[in-house]
Amino acid sequence: GQQLNQSPQSMFIQEGEDVSMNCTSSSIFNTWLWYKQDPGEGPVLLIALYKAGELTSNGRLTAQFGITRKDSFLNISASIPSDVGIYFCAGQDAGNMLTFGGGTRLMVKP
Amino acid sequence: EAGVTQFPSHSVIEKGQTVTLRCDPISGHDNLYWYRRVMGKEIKFLLHFVKESKQDESGMPNNRFLAERTGGTYSTLKVQPAELEDSGVYFCASSPGSGPYGYTFGSGTRLTVV
Numbered sequence: 001g002q003q004l005n006q007s008p009q010s011m012f013i014q015e016g017e018d019v020s021m022n023c024t025s026s027s028i029f030n031t032w033l034w035y036k037q038d039p040g041e042g043p044v045l046l047i048a049l050y051k052a053g054e055l056t057s058n059g060r061l062t063a064q065f066g067i068t069r070k071d072s073f074l075n076i077s078a079s080i081p082s083d084v085g086i087y088f089c090a091g092q093d094a095g096n097m098l099t100f101g102g103g104t105r106l107m108v109k110p
Numbered sequence: 111e112a113g114v115t116q117f118p119s120h121s122v123i124e125k126g127q128t129v130t131l132r133c134d135p136i137s138g139h140d141n142l143y144w145y146r147r148v149m150g151k152e153i154k155f156l157l158h159f160v161k162e163s164k165q166d167e168s169g170m171p172n173n174r175f176l177a178e179r180t181g182g183t184y185s186t187l188k189v190q191p192a193e194l195e196d197s198g199v200y201f202c203a204s205s206p207g208s209g210p211y212g213y214t215f216g217s218g219t220r221l222t223v224v
Contacts, residue, residue, distance in 0.1 A: 004152070041217050042201050042214075042216050042217050043201070043215050045210060045211070045213065048210045088152075090153075095166060096143075096158060096205070097158060097169075098143075098145070098153075098155060098210075098213075100152045100154070101152060102151060102152045103150075103152065103153075
């Protein structure tokens with residue numbers, strides 16, 4: 001089946017630093033998504049990308065859909081303690097099903 | 111608007127027992143999905159309902175798992191008999207149609223099989 005390789009698996013950074021994480025896939029997806037999961041909660045959609053090459057921002061978050069439609073990155077600028085959580089990339093195909101990456105656990109030191 | 115609600119939030123059962131997880135989607139959402147995250151790995155798709163019909167059940171791991179969606183409203187996921195490797199977090203999500211927006215996840219049920 002389809003697989004997304006997400007890296008890094010975890011990051012421990014200082015408050016105020018910028019963060020970057022990415023996902024690659026052997027398959028093409030119609031839509032790339034980035035989710036955040038807080039402890040005890042379900043994933044919440046942060047950014048959705050629909051077109052190859054698309055660059056989208058949501059506050060301090062910026063994500064891009066790779067030209068080949070097989071990769072995406074998420075940047076977080078000027079991290080704050082509430083950015084702590086697990087970030088997942090996901091690809092969506094025509095069937096509505098989501099294929100998730102393994103997640104990046106972000107820890108922020110005040 | 112109430113979100114996607116899952117019951118219970120946690121369940122600890124012994125190997126060989128039966129467990130039933132419940133999901134109440136957002137009212138009016140025809141699409142209902144089950145996913146699970148096992149042992150800190152990726153979140154994996156299990157199945158997709160459109161109203162009461164199973165649209166895609168390609169992710170169901172084996173015949174110990176049975177999902178139903180009576181009347182196209184709430185859904186249940188039964189594991190019988192449970193095995194150790196079934197431990198993980200089971201997420202339900204619902205959406206009104208296609209596309210990622212409106213695709214809302216519940217808080218999950220953490221299942222521990224001992």
